[in-house]
Amino acid sequence: xxxxxxxxxxxxxxxxxxxxxxxxxxxxxxxxxxxxxxxxxxxxxxxxxxxxxxxxxxxxxxxxxxxxxxxxxxxxxxxxxxxxxxxxxxxxxxxxxxxxxxxxxxxxxxxxxx
Amino acid sequence: xxxxxxxxxxxxxxxxxxxxxxxxxxxxxxxxxxxxxxxxxxxxxxxxxxxxxxxxxxxxxxxxxxxxxxxxxxxxxxxxxxxxxxxxxxxxxxxxxxxxxxxxxxxxxx
Numbered sequence: 413x414x415x416x417x418x419x420x421x422x423x424x425x426x427x428x429x430x431x432x433x434x435x436x437x438x439x440x441x442x443x444x445x446x447x448x449x450x451x452x453x454x455x456x457x458x459x460x461x462x463x464x465x466x467x468x469x470x471x472x473x474x475x476x477x478x479x480x481x482x483x484x485x486x487x488x489x490x491x492x493x494x495x496x497x498x499x500x501x502x503x504x505x506x507x508x509x510x511x512x513x514x515x516x517x518x519x520x521x522x523x524x525x526x
Numbered sequence: 527x528x529x530x531x532x533x534x535x536x537x538x539x540x541x542x543x544x545x546x547x548x549x550x551x552x553x554x555x556x557x558x559x560x561x562x563x564x565x566x567x568x569x570x571x572x573x574x575x576x577x578x579x580x581x582x583x584x585x586x587x588x589x590x591x592x593x594x595x596x597x598x599x600x601x602x603x604x605x606x607x608x609x610x611x612x613x614x615x616x617x618x619x620x621x622x623x624x625x626x627x628x629x630x631x632x633x634x635x636x
Contacts, residue, residue, distance in 0.1 A: 445624065452535075455569070455614065455626040468623040502568060504624075512557060512576070515616075515624055517568040 414439065416505050416518035424524045430491040433521045437484050437505030443467075444486040445515065446478060449500040458501075461486055462508075493525045530617055532627030540635050545602040547630035549615035556618055558591055558598045563629070564611040572600075602632075610634050 417436040425431050437444050445468075446458040457470035461480035478488040484505075490497055500522050504515035529552045539545055549558065557576045561569040573582055575591035575598060582589045586609075588601045602609055612629040619625050 447626070452628075454532075454628040455616075457623055457625060460623055468621050470623075504569075512574065514559060514571040514574060515561075515569075516571070517561075519568050 416516050418503050418518035418521050422522050425493050429493050432489045435486045435503030441505040441507050443506040445504045446488050447502045495525050498525045530625050530627040536631050538633045542604050545605050547600050547613050549598045549627050551596045551617050554595050559616045561614045562611050607634050607636050
């Protein structure tokens with residue numbers, strides 16, 4: 413079956429703009445999590461959605477938001493972009509939001525803010 | 527909140543040498559997961575450990591979960607160039623979100 417699909421793969425935006433990233437989880441998976449990856453900072457948790465509800469939120473400013481649709485697809489939005497938002501944004505899907513389930517990652521969206 | 531620390535941050539070895547990365551949590555973990563991210567790729571699940579003191583092997587990779595369920599290690603015997611990448615440990619905190627360590631980036635001299 414198809415893996416986790418993230419679009420777009422690459423994006424260049426200007427400071428102050430906003431951006432929307434999309435994630436389509438594996439068919440049947442209901443949990444979607446978002447991570448920001450920067451060199452030296454590892455994978456920083458942004459938020460997690462399960463059945464259209466935000467279950468968890470990381471320590472990011474309110475400029476970062478997300479949502480999940482009834483088909484489990486998820487979007488994350490970053491408003492008023494800053495240079496420091498340049499990163500690889502990874503989406504991970506899980507069958508359920510359970511402690512024993514593994515996360516399947518997409519290829520990521522590489523965002524560059526200039 | 528829960529913190530997961532991983533050491534070392536970088537490790538460079540000669541092909542054929544062994545490699546170990548260590549993971550420590552500030553709180554007791556219900557389980558620990560390990561992921562590998564190849565250069566330019568995305569994290570891929572390797573294994574999950576659940577029981578205290580658990581040891582699992584995958585060919586040349588040996589994973590251990592500490593008795594107190596607060597630390598874990600990944601050991602690779604006789605590294606090969608295909609082992610290059612960043613290895614992450616991850617544990618779920620009380621709110622069930624998956625928290626990742628900083629990762630250990632392994633490079634290998636052939």
